Amino acid sequence: MNHWLRIFLPFAAGYYLSYLLRNVNAIIAPELIRDLGVSASDLGLLTSSYLITFGLFQLPLGIFLDRYGPRRVEGVLLLISGAGALIFAQGTSLMELTLARAAMGLGLSACLMAGFKGFSVWFPMERLPSLNAAVMIAGSLGALTATTPLSAAMPLFGWRIMFIILAGLVLAAAAGIFSMPEKGSSAQVIPLGRLFRELGGIIRSPVFRRYVPMTAVALGGFMALQGLWGVPWLMETGGHSRDAAAFHMLLSTAGMACGFVGIALFIVPIHKHGIHPEKVLTAGMATGLLAMLGLLAGAGISRVLWFILGLVFAICNLSYALLTSHFPPEAAGRVNTALNLGSFCGAFAIQWGYGVLIDSLSLRGWPPANSHRMAWGVVLALQLLTFLWYLRRRPALKDE
Numbered sequence: 001m002n003h004w005l006r007i008f009l010p011f012a013a014g015y016y017l018s019y020l021l022r023n024v025n026a027i028i029a030p031e032l033i034r035d036l037g038v039s040a041s042d043l044g045l046l047t048s049s050y051l052i053t054f055g056l057f058q059l060p061l062g063i064f065l066d067r068y069g070p071r072r073v074e075g076v077l078l079l080i081s082g083a084g085a086l087i088f089a090q091g092t093s094l095m096e097l098t099l100a101r102a103a104m105g106l107g108l109s110a111c112l113m114a115g116f117k118g119f120s121v122w123f124p125m126e127r128l129p130s131l132n133a134a135v136m137i138a139g140s141l142g143a144l145t146a147t148t149p150l151s152a153a154m155p156l157f158g159w160r161i162m163f164i165i166l167a168g169l170v171l172a173a174a175a176g177i178f179s180m181p182e183k184g185s186s187a188q189v190i191p192l193g194r195l196f197r198e199l200g201g202i203i204r205s206p207v208f209r210r211y212v213p214m215t216a217v218a219l220g221g222f223m224a225l226q227g228l229w230g231v232p233w234l235m236e237t238g239g240h241s242r243d244a245a246a247f248h249m250l251l252s253t254a255g256m257a258c259g260f261v262g263i264a265l266f267i268v269p270i271h272k273h274g275i276h277p278e279k280v281l282t283a284g285m286a287t288g289l290l291a292m293l294g295l296l297a298g299a300g301i302s303r304v305l306w307f308i309l310g311l312v313f314a315i316c317n318l319s320y321a322l323l324t325s326h327f328p329p330e331a332a333g334r335v336n337t338a339l340n341l342g343s344f345c346g347a348f349a350i351q352w353g354y355g356v357l358i359d360s361l362s363l364r365g366w367p368p369a370n371s372h373r374m375a376w377g378v379v380l381a382l383q384l385l386t387f388l389w390y391l392r393r394r395p396a397l398k399d400e
Contacts, residue, residue: 006179006180006181007118007119007122007123007180008119008131008134008135009176010173010176010177010179010180011070011074011111011114011115011118011119011135011177012115012134012135012138013138013172013173013176014074014078014108014111014114014115014173014177015111015112015115015135015136015138015139015142016138016139016141016142016145017081017108017111017142017166017169017170017173018108018111018112018139018142019139019140019141019142019143019146020142020143020145020146020150020166021050021081021085021104021108021166021170022050022051022054022105022108022142022143022146022223022227023142023143023146023147023226023227023249024146024150024162024166025043025046025047025101025227025228026146026226026227026228026229026230026231026249027146027147027150027151027154027231027242027246028154028159028162029043029047029228029231029232030242031154031158031159032046032097032159035159036092036093036094036097038094039355039359040355040356040358040359040362041352041355041356041358041359042094042355043228043355044228044229044351044352044353044354044355044356045098045352045355046094046097046098046101047101047227047228047351048224048228048347048348048349048351048352049098049099049101049102049105049348050101050102050104050105050108051105051223051224051227051344051345051347051348051351052102052105052344052345052348053102053103053105053106053109054105054106054108054109054344055109055340055341055342055343055344055345055347055348056341056344056345057106057109057110058109058113058337058338058340058341058344059199059334059337059338059341061073061109061110061113061337062113062334062336062337064110065110065113065114065117066117069117069121069182070110070114070115070117070118070121071118071177071178071180071182073110073114074110074111074114074177075174075177075178077106077107077108077109077110078107078108078170078171078173078174078177079107079171079174080103080106080107081103081104081106081107081108081170082107082167082168082170082171082174083103083107083167084100084101084102084103084104084106084107085100085104085163085164085166085167085170086163086164086167087099087100087103088100088101088104088163089160089161089162089163089164089167090160107170108170111139112135112136112139113336113337113340115131115132115135116132116135118180119131119132119135132264133260133261133263133264134264136260136317137257137260137261140253140254140256140257140260141257143226143249143253143256144250144253144254144257146249146253147246147247147249147250147253148243148246148247148249148250150162150246151242151243151246152243198331198334199334199338202327202331202334202335202338203338205326206393207323207326208323208335208338208339209393210389210390210393210394211319211322211323211339211390212338212339212342213342213386213389213390214285214319214383214386214387214389214390215316215319215339215342215343215346216342216343216345216346216386217346217350217379217382217383217386218285218288218312218313218316218383218386218387219313219316219317219319219343219346219347220342220343220344220345220346220347220348220349220350221346221347221350221379221382221383222309222310222312222313222316223343223344223347223351224347224350224351224354224379225309225350225379226249226252226253226309226310226313227347227351228351228354229351229354229355229372229375230245230248230249230252230306231245231246231249232372233372233376234248234302236368236369236372237298237369237372237373238298238302247303248302248303248306249306251303251306251307251310252306252307252309252310253310254307254310255306255307255308255309255310255311255312255313255314256310256311256313256314257310257314258310258311258314259310259311259312259313259314259315260314260317262314263314263315263317263318267280267318277318277321277322278318278322278394280315280318281315281316281318281319281322282390282391283315284311284312284315284316284318285312285315285316285383285387285390286387287308287312288308288309288312288313288316288383289380289383289384289387291305291308291309291312292309292376292379292380292383293380295376296373296376296377296380319339320336320339320340323335323339324336350379350382353378354375354379357371357374357375357378358371358372358375361374361375
């Protein structure tokens with residue numbers, strides 16, 4: 001038990017904080033607009049700067065984890081994130097806050113991948129699926145915290161004090177990571193020429209080009225909506241209070257947690273009964289498109305639909321395992337981080353572009369509710385197009 005606590009809990013704490021800080025701006029958005037006088041596009045750029053640094057660091061991250069080990073890599077990066085949160089708490093300009101949030105994204109970029117690497121070093125192979133699922137549930141709890149609980153705390157602390165508290169938690173997580181014992185050396189010199197040649201082959205492969213557009217728009221779109229625009233969407237188009245909108249985000253995150261638990265428990269048994277995981281992914285994407293359409297149409301079951309979106313987000317994460325299965329095991333880290341880069345670049349583009357479109361339509365005299373509906377419709381259209389691309393390039397499954 002002591003061994004489990006010293007290894008698992010620090011990684012789980014890091015990923016919990018990663019998700020909490022990723023989504024926190026969705027709750028504090030009204031205060032940022034009021035206190036700083038920023039526009040919707042400014043808010044989108046500010047919030048999505050976390051995503052772009054997080055995403056762009058994925059490719060070198062795999063090399064660092066293999067070369068220096070998860071303890072040192074994540075420990076140092078968490079220190080950077082803690083400093084970013086402190087700077088954010090004191091920031092007075094859009095530039096300061098954007099750079100601080102970018103530092104947070106960089107500092108939290110290793111939390112999930114470092115956990116996966118650490119578990120592979122410390123635990124037997126048969127325990128990895130349950131440990132990986134458990135750490136992703138910790139991330140879901142972080143996202144849950146960034147909904148109703150955070151909304152309830154806002155009147156008590158204000159966003160600046162809240163970020164000081166979050167900075168302290170991040171630094172405490174870094175101390176937990178550094179307190180881990182070492183286990184052997186994971187250093188491995190990888191020739192850069194070989195690394196880039198193999199990475200280029202992965203990116204050029206037809207199977208990678210099949211998965212990455214849908215993953216970038218589906219997973220990235222959900223992160224952009226849940227992490228920022230979901231709350232303003234609900235407030236503007238549905239007339240919800242911030243607390244009610246935050247509760248919708250809580251339900252969405254609960255759906256995500258249920259999805260991760262369900263995948264961990266049932267994906268292997270149903271595969272043994274002849275249902276390939278790719279069929280689950282395809283059905284999940286189709287369901288997500290219908291839920292997005294239902295919300296755009298103003299269906300009176302918005303809480304149910306937001307829960308479904310969270311569930312679909314978890315299902316869409318099957319794309320990582322499915323894509324990795326097409327490559328040799330030694331390339332798994334680079335395959336996952338390359339796909340992760342696509343997801344976070346998609347989240348950055350959608351989160352920023354959503355705000356730019358709202359500002360543009362507002363200048364033309366569009367009411368806020370109609371501007372949000374148009375931006376939502378654009379995201380839905382992109383998801384539909386990339387889903388059709390994914391279906392069109394579908395190969396025969398090995399066990400069909």
